[in-house]
Structure formats: structure tokens, C-alpha cells
Amino acid sequence: MHWRSLPGDLAEDILSRVSAISLARLRETSKQWNSILKTGRFAKMHTAHAPKEESLMITLIDHKVCLVKINLHAPSVKVATHKLYLKDPLSDSSKEVNIRNVFHCDGLLLCTTKDKRLVVWNPCSGQTKWVKPRDSYKKTDYYALGYDNKSSCKQYKILRIDRQDLPLNNVYEIYDFTSNTWRVLGVATDWFLAKYRRGVSSKGNTYWVATQAAEKPHHDFILIFDFSTEMFQSLSLPHLFPYGTSALSVVREEQLCLLGVERHMLYMDDGTRFSDLQVWVITSTGSWKKSLAVYNTSRHPFSRGMSFLADEQNKVVVFLNTKNMLHVMRQNKQILENHLGGNSSVLLSYAPSLAQIQEATLPGGRKRKAPST
Numbered sequence: 001m002h003w004r005s006l007p008g009d010l011a012e013d014i015l016s017r018v019s020a021i022s023l024a025r026l027r028e029t030s031k032q033w034n035s036i037l038k039t040g041r042f043a044k045m046h047t048a049h050a051p052k053e054e055s056l057m058i059t060l061i062d063h064k065v066c067l068v069k070i071n072l073h074a075p076s077v078k079v080a081t082h083k084l085y086l087k088d089p090l091s092d093s094s095k096e097v098n099i100r101n102v103f104h105c106d107g108l109l110l111c112t113t114k115d116k117r118l119v120v121w122n123p124c125s126g127q128t129k130w131v132k133p134r135d136s137y138k139k140t141d142y143y144a145l146g147y148d149n150k151s152s153c154k155q156y157k158i159l160r161i162d163r164q165d166l167p168l169n170n171v172y173e174i175y176d177f178t179s180n181t182w183r184v185l186g187v188a189t190d191w192f193l194a195k196y197r198r199g200v201s202s203k204g205n206t207y208w209v210a211t212q213a214a215e216k217p218h219h220d221f222i223l224i225f226d227f228s229t230e231m232f233q234s235l236s237l238p239h240l241f242p243y244g245t246s247a248l249s250v251v252r253e254e255q256l257c258l259l260g261v262e263r264h265m266l267y268m269d270d271g272t273r274f275s276d277l278q279v280w281v282i283t284s285t286g287s288w289k290k291s292l293a294v295y296n297t298s299r300h301p302f303s304r305g306m307s308f309l310a311d312e313q314n315k316v317v318v319f320l321n322t323k324n325m326l327h328v329m330r331q332n333k334q335i336l337e338n339h340l341g342g343n344s345s346v347l348l349s350y351a352p353s354l355a356q357i358q359e360a361t362l363p364g365g366r367k368r369k370a371p372s373t
Helices: 008-015 021-030 029-039 040-049
Strands: 056-061 065-071 076-079 099-105 107-114 119-122 128-131 141-146 154-162 170-176 179-186 199-202 207-210 218-228 229-233 244-251 255-262 273-282 288-296 307-311 317-322 326-330 333-339 345-348
Touching: 008 029, 008 040, 021 029, 021 141, 021 288, 021 307, 021 345, 056 099, 065 099, 065 141, 076 333, 099 141, 099 199, 107 141, 119 154, 119 218, 141 199, 179 218, 207 244, 244 307, 244 345, 255 307, 288 317
Parallel strands: none
Antiparallel strands: 056 065, 056 345, 065 076, 099 107, 107 119, 119 128, 141 154, 154 170, 170 179, 199 207, 207 218, 218 229, 244 255, 255 273, 273 288, 307 317, 317 326, 326 333
């Protein structure tokens, strides 16, 4: 029997046992399969039957989302030749969207485009939701995708921060998928987010390293947006935090990691220059715990706006600086250095899934169909 002639139920059962990232490639081979992968029914089957997904890494190269794989045993890095494909709905051809920035939450990617559009995208199922602005989007905006983690059913929302530094005026609003509308929540004037600060998602909430502006001297802290209460919260940095450059990442969206880099270069006994790097993680009680400590001896320093990922099991820290130079550090040794191409410093931990983007409800209980690729 040819695979194209498989009965629908049998095809669904077979596909539900395939990893989500493999489905991203398979959906391009059949319109029938492509339709199946976008249904909520299939998403539930896949959750029940599919093997546990491996956490992957993604980056932006030439404004396209690409998978990155690092081999720690024979140190090497490989960028997948098969890009995660996002078609531009405004184009009659197969033209792809040029992505300026990307935010990851629960297997969904929130992307801003070079022409100031906003889209939520599941690369595995191909489902998309293009979100229109309340007024207009700006290059200086901050965006985050999250969900109510106190609800039995995940209801995704988008946070937009219209950032203005002089005078300090952060207007923040929320997009609700169920109503297809934006709501202005308030204005914050007691903190600011530097343009190089990246937010990360953990258990439905978003975290940034922000700067307190209400009192002097100004100091950094962890700014949290709780999508359940739709309110900002704060968390202090570890006690006696002596580091100048800091960044956040997460481990499988479950554990928050903080990176601190020494303000000044240090010197070893043989004269070699190095910088001290420390990673902290948040414990189940909400306190900070030191995790990994490594030394950077490369000629490419850590920089503001860099991304990093920590692997506590292998005692490795991976970081991508603003020159798109990838470094893999283990204790006081650099085991890999590679230029990924392009000029992006985005490096994210990506957990593939078939998470569904909910659709707005029309009068009478009908659902408005979201455009998709």
C-alpha cells in the first residue's frame, strides 16, 4: 500500500508516534498530512503517543530561523540545512518572511518581522496567527508570549511593551487570542529595559534583567510578568552580585538561569587574560543557587546583548555574542568556537511541540479560522 493511500485514521495513528520536529519536514510532503497536523484532536493524540522531545537550539541566520546542533564528544557545531519555513501570506509566491527577532514559549515562536509585523508560529504543525496592532508596532517594542499557568487549559497571551526612555514611559498592553483584541493594562515609570536585554519564558511567565529607575543609585533586578494576574513582579539578583554583564536563559522552560560576567579582565599566572563567568539557577524555593563557573580565555569577549545556554550535567556553557560567534566553554577551557553566519546574537533553547494557537470565538460560539502556512 502506498503511503498516500493510507486510511485517515491509520495515518493519524502513525504520525502521532513521530517526533514533532520530524513532522515539520513531513507536513511538506502531503496536503492531507499538513491538514491533520493542525487539528487539536491530533495534537492530543501526539501528546499521548509521541516520544519525549529532545530540547534543541535555534538561532536566526539571514533573518530565518535555523536549528543548531552541538556535538560535545567530538566538538563541532552544525546548522541544519533545512530551515524552519515561514511563508509570507502577503506574497503570491513561496517567499519567506524576514524575521527580525524571535521569542520562544511552549513550542510556539513569537516573531517580529523586518517590516514590523507580528506572528505566532508553530514550526512543527505550520499553524500561524498574524496579530494586528492596536495602533502600530515600533522597532523599540518588547514582546513576550505566555499563558495563565493557574488555568487547567493554556490560554496564550501576548505582552507588548511600548518602550520610551526619555522621558521614561513604558506603556504595556495584552493581546487575548480568545477575543482577538488588545487591552492597555497600564504605564510603568519606575524601571527600564535596555534594548539589548532579552526576555525568556519559564512556566508561562516572562523574565528580564531590568534596571530600577525609581531610586539612586540605579540597580539591576529580575522583572517578571505574570500572565495569570497580568501584573509585573520583581526578584532580586543574587546577594553581592559583582558582575557587569548579565543575561537570562532557561532549561527546557522550567528552570531560570542567570549569567554574570566579571566587569574586568583578569590574568592567570602565565599572563593569559581571562574573564570570570558564573551561572546561577533558581531553586524550587525561589532562591538563587550557584551552578556553573567557567573562565573565558578567548579573544572574543562576552558582550551586552549576547545569548547563552547552560548545561549543568555536562558542565558546559554555550554563548553567542553580538558578532554571531558561538563559544562552548567547559570550566577553564574553550572546547569550540565557530561563526554561525549572519549577524544575529539570538540563541534559544527550543522544545518542539504541537501546541495549538487558540482561535478567537465569534458570536454563536463559532471559531474564526486563523491564517496558516
